[in-house]
Amino acid sequence: MTRGTTGHNRLRRSDRWIATVYGPLLRSAALPAGGPPPLVVDLGYGASHVTTHELFTRLRRVCRTVEVAGVEIDPARVAAAKPYEREGLSFARGGFELPVARxxxxxxxxxxLRQYGEDEAWEHWATLRARIAPDGVVVEGTCSEVGHRAVWAALGAEGPRTITFAARFTGFERPSSLAERLPKTLIHRNVPGEPVHAFLADWDRAWATCAPLAGFGARQRWIAAAGLLARDWPVTTAPPTGGPARWRLGELTLPWPAVAPRGTAHGG
Ligand SMILES: C[S@@+](CC[C@H](N)C(=O)[O-])C[C@H]1O[C@@H](n2cnc3c(N)ncnc32)[C@H](O)[C@@H]1O
Structure with missing residues (x-):
């Protein structure tokens, strides 16, 4: 049991990314007339229903019929959220087994997953991947208290797909400051010899090289550093996850295999 820390707009950055990147998936699933509406689960929503409600509101803007179910292991948190149920938004007690109808x-x-061990985190990823619809996705991540620094992975049934770094431009010193928000499956891998460590070091170098652009604002510096980094790393450079339109929001996405832990069952 944890304190269940959460808060308004804490997950705004990942909500925005999910709506853009996976909105089309939700809409395509909504198409067959008479079929069940697309279902989204917010697992471990915390001491308040707010982030689940925000996800619901933001996804309804891109898919009119989407349903969102908040799932929490703590019964008191489910009881506290229940009064906020409405059409398309529900709350239930449960865990990684995902107690939902479909x-x-x-x-x-x-x-x-922060509170779990590294091996457990991989197991829970596998459990969640086995529970989603065949073309579904799991977005698992971590962020700072108010959400100014975040890192998340997107996983398909087939395995991890992408990793995304996101920051408020005034919320970090250098890109490697985001290391403290790495998913549990990676955070212990930020050591010399591991790809994620090399990636963050190169990103810091690109950031330093682009320092002269700071006069035009941190956004311009971020965009330039992302372009520079893309020469050596498979940073996504095209929509929906990459390119200047995403970089200008303080995001950077790359394929998971680029940072996968080395020399383990899970890595390259
Ligand atoms: C720190 S809060 C995060 C709240 C919210 N998702 C956010 O990011 O602001 C973590 C929540 O996960 C819940 N939790 C932990 N393990 C869980 C599990 N196996 N299944 C469901 N919820 C779980 C805890 O009870 C806690 O409320």
């Missing part, structure tokens, strides 16, 4: 198309789990 396989969700999308599972969002933020700041949940």
């Amino acid at each position: 396989p969700p198309l999308l599972v969002r789990a933020f700041n949940v």
Whole structure:
């Protein structure tokens, strides 16, 4: 049991990313007339229902019929959220087994796996991947208290797909400051010899090289550093996850295999 820390707009950055990147998936699932509406689970929503409600509101803007179910292991938190249920938004007690009526198309789990061990985190990833719809996705990540620094992975049934770094431009010193928000499956791998460590070091170098652009604002510096980094790393440079339109929001996405832990069953 944890304190269940959460808060308004804490997950705004990942909500925005999910709506853009996976909105089309939700909409395509909503198409067959008479079929069940696309289902999204917010796992481990915390001491208040607010982030689940925000996810619901933001996803309804991109998919009119989407349903969101908040799932929490703590019964008191479920009882506290129940009064906020409405059409399309529900709350239930449960865990990684996901106690919902049909396989969700999308599972969002933020700041949940921090309290588990590295091996457990991999197991829970596998459990969630086995529970989603065949073309579904799990977005699992971690962020700072108010959400100014965040890192999340997107996993398909087949395995991890992408990793995304996101920051408020005034919320960090250098890109490697985001290391403290790495998913549990990676955070212990930020050591010399591991790809994620090399990646963050190169990103810091690109950031330093682009320092002269700071006069035009941190956004311009971020965009330039992302372009520079893309020469050596498979940073996504095209929509929906990459390119200047995403970089200008303080995001950077790359394929998971680029940072996968080395020399383990899970890595390259
Ligand atoms: C720090 S809060 C995160 C709240 C919210 N997702 C956020 O990021 O602001 C973590 C929550 O995960 C819940 N939790 C931990 N393990 C869980 C599990 N196996 N299944 C469901 N919820 C779990 C805890 O009870 C806690 O409320």
